Amino acid sequence: MxxxxxxxxxxxxxxxxxxxxxxxxxxxxxxxxxxxxxxxxxxxxxxxxxxxxxxxxxxxxxxxxxxxxxxTWLPPMLHSPARYDRSARENQGAKGAFDNEVRSLGLEPQHEITVERSEPPADVAEALGLPVGEVNCLVRRRRLLASGIPVRLNESWFPLDIAEGTVLEADGPVIVGGVKTALAELGYPQVSATERLIPSRLPTDAEANGLEISPERTVVQISHIGKTAEGRAVEVTVTVAPAHYLMAEYTFPLT
Structure with missing residues (x-):
């Protein structure tokens, strides 16, 4: 032998x-x-x-x-509050936090985006303070890639009275700084956000296909709600990523 x-x-x-x-x-x-x-x-x-x-x-x-x-190896990308800083989101013309993170790895960020006006799921409608069962949201669905490797699936929901007829309806990654900068320029700057992580679950068939992973690979889900100074929720974003591509870190005060 x-x-x-x-x-x-x-x-x-x-x-x-x-x-x-x-x-x-x-x-x-x-x-x-x-x-x-x-x-x-x-x-x-x-x-x-x-x-x-x-x-x-x-x-x-x-x-x-x-x-x-x-x-398809990538070092885990750090998910922390610092990624939402405007200086990071807009660094060298980046179109959001993801662009900046991927470029820092020496890779090319790519976006596949579809946009439509839609009835949000009940939990999204509740988070945005909207009636259930109505077409009252704009949703941006994004498959995000790093040099051709799918690493994120994002769904971002915005109240239609804010997003209708704005740059948020553009079918492409045209927003320097991403959707948070776009909302700020529309008069709805976010000052706080709440995130909920589901650290490990199996993907749906659609998620496995979109991320090009086997159904046995675990994913992380992050639900993000951004609010203005007046307390109005203006964005709900749900992110799904292969677990081996993401590392979360949070710093918070203790009393």
Whole structure:
């Protein structure tokens, strides 16, 4: 039995993992084909294939139809109140916090956005202080990618009396500073926000498809409600992200 067979696929996975983490295999790019990897690591192709399955289970790689196996490793992005600072959201023309975070990793932020006027779910209507069962909201649905890797699904809801006919209806990432800057310029600056995290759950089929992850990968859900100084809720955003791409940190006073 060849030495590679004695060591097994886990050693092959470890070698490829090391190559990914040190940048030999770059995020967003395709790995060499399996026959090349088999030659490089002195292993059979079947062992390399099993190693790929291990790495895919860790969220480090992902098979793409017609494109081979892509490196999808990203360091966890820190989710903290500081990301909402205007200076961060607008840094070098960023179109919101996500743009700034992705660029800081040396990757290219990408947005896939659809906008419509819609009846909000009951919990969103309640949070915004709107009647249930009416088309009284604008919703911006966004799939956010880092160099082609889907890392966020966002749904942002706004009262229609605020958002109708404004830049918030633009079907694209045209808002420098993101929706919070847009709301501020419309006369509704947010001064406080409440967030609720569901730290680990399985994705729905639609979420797994949108994030291009297996149904067994866990996701984090963050529900965010932003309010003005008068206490009016003007934004409800629900974010879903693969759990391995997100790390939350909060600082708060103790009494």
């Amino acid at each position: 060849p030495q590679s067979e004695r060591h097994g696929y886990r050693e092959i996975a470890a070698k490829i993992r090391e190559g990914i983490l040190r940048g030999e295999y770059k995020t967003g790019e395709a790995l060499p084909p399996e026959p090349q990897l088999a030659d490089r690591y002195g292993a059979s192709r079947s062992l390399v294939n099993r190693a790929m399955q291990v790495l895919a289970g860790e969220g480090l790689v992902r098979a793409r139809q017609g494109r081979g196996t892509m490196v």
